[in-house]
Amino acid sequence: MSTMSRRRFVATSTAGLAGILAPRIPPAVGQQREISYLCWNNFAPLMDKKLAEIGTRFTKDTGIKLKIDHIAHAQQPAKYAAEVQTQSGHDLVEMRMHFPWLYEPQLVDVSDLVAQLEKQYGAAISSAKETAHVRGVWRAVPQYHGMFVATYREDLFKKASLKIPDTWEDLYVAGKELKKMGHPVGIPISQNYDTISTAGPILWSFGGLEVDKDGKTVRINSPATEQMLEWYKKMFKDAMDPEVLSWTDASNNESIQQGKSGWIHNPVSAYLIAKQKKLPTADLINHHRTPGGPAGRHDTDVPRHIGIWKFSKNVEPAKEFIKYILGKREVYDEYIMSADAFNLPTYDKLKEHPVLKTDPKYAALSGEGVQYHAYGWPAPPSDKVQLITNSFILPNMVAKAVTGTPTKESVAWAEREMKKILAG
């Protein structure tokens, strides 16, 4: 039996170790590529299940291992901040609304992927472009959006022979009757994002805006804003209950599901949950497109994208996954179908998606004649506009007005606060 001297053993093992370390890639990674995706806890949980299924197939088809983690949407900002500050974490991240603007310098340019998808499915919808196309570069790939729509109790409208509201003024007329029937209109006026999702479109449809499209000039102090506040005041007094001042994002859903509210403005989730839980109200709820006003019919939605961190060492495999889930029509369809119309595709040619045919109550979701915008529109979603949104200035202006602060004073307060943020 041959023996090895200690000196030779040390020399051989050192040379071997150096050989392994030289490429600076761990051996296991060298053998199999692996990427990770941090995704939100989808409000349509079946979509998360489908994502896992698609992920498994992706690994089988491409040999790229995919690890999917989920996180509550409220925890996303803290988690993303930590990943960016430490320059470590996941390769792919789900990004809602303005996130691509917020994390712009940290995100890979994915314009090539979006160009390919737009070629296949048509242009990305306006709100998706406003939020993910940052200074001429796509920083995230639009994947789907949850949209706001008018949700109403069809039985009550029929019983009182009420007209389906086409404008916000029509809603006031119907709302007064609904309140008399014990089923007030449920529009939140509190520090939450659903409040902004309704107050924004109302402001726009009256012709008002918060900040000009230059992103620098505050435009909230206008006759249109005053008209919008006067509308809110009469709605609050004659068609709503004061409880809306303390509502959370879930309260309007609960209110119509439990049979109290006669009309709410919300994504289709109120109906979906009622249907899933077999609530008696499920059969009574229907949808119509969001009312308009003198300056058109506007709405907010929540466009959601996929981004790739620049610190990722697996940019190409990460792009492979995006191509797989969004670029393969059959996979994308399957993914969208799993959400039961809660999340819809963000590309023009897919607006009339087959999922809308699965239930007659989804007809209004095609959003015919509705312009979708991100919060703060028409200002580009900069970090300052984002701060205006996150500071809940719009909801608080409305809350002040409906609880007794004179209209002009409420508007002046909002103007002051917005100017301070833009000047800062």
Add this chain to the structure above:
Amino acid sequence: MAISTFPVTAHARLPWRARVREMLDRERILGPLFTSPAMILIVLLVAYPFCMALYFSLSNAFIGRPSHFVGLRNFINLWDSDAFQQTFQNAFVFTGFAIAFKIVLGISLALLLNQQLWFKRMIRGMVLLPWVIPTALSVLGWQWMFNSSYSVVNWTGIALGIMDPPGPNWLGQKYYAMTAVVAVNVWRGLPFFAITILAGLVSIPKELYEAAEADGAGPWARFWYVTLPLLKGVLAIVVLFSTIFTFSDFNIVYQLTHGGPINSTHLFATLSRQIGLESGRLGEGAAISLYLFPVLMFVVYAQLKYVRKQAY
């Protein structure tokens, strides 16, 4: 010279185990050795994040972008914000009322628990429940109790005839909302006060009460002249800790009101999250959370000084 070199030579001859044992016998080596794990933890988990926060507060740090030193600009600019001014006021109102209620109710509860009660141990255990249950879970319960449509508080009040239907909108009107968040904070913090004060009560010698009783002191006089002076040290510590915890409270407000209505319940921690994390402005967020640091430092210094004076 020969004498001075002797121990060194002897030491060199000692086997290594004996040398280690000898070194461990020296307090100068053993002390730092024992405290080093704690020191490492403090440096990693307290000192480093604190220094980072301090740096952020003096910079224009924004998530993922290069930052520059801006001095005290963040602290000065914050005063222009209506939301920050409101938050500053809220923090003092919230802490002041919560601490006052916790002192009064904590002493009362501790006195009650100090009596000979049936199921004394079980009751003492149950009193700790609000402190033990995860805050997020218990606040969810309170959220239902204060629900604008189905509030059990209002339902009870209306049933007892002390509220007019539909009852207060607890989380939708600013004074009610502040009352609600203070009430939940008192509910949660009360066990800490009661149990700590109870420990103080138990340590008061019975002879002092017997002597006071022999001198004709009634229950009130016994409390005022015996119990309270001997509880001062414990009370000072409890108030110190609770002041810090209450000023920096986050969960209750974040979950119950999200800082609303119209910023009327925002505290430093909730506003700091809104600005620093949700909007990416780490510099301003850090400045908000550090705003009260000098004040709290002074409170800590004054109270610890007082406690030391009481002890020696």
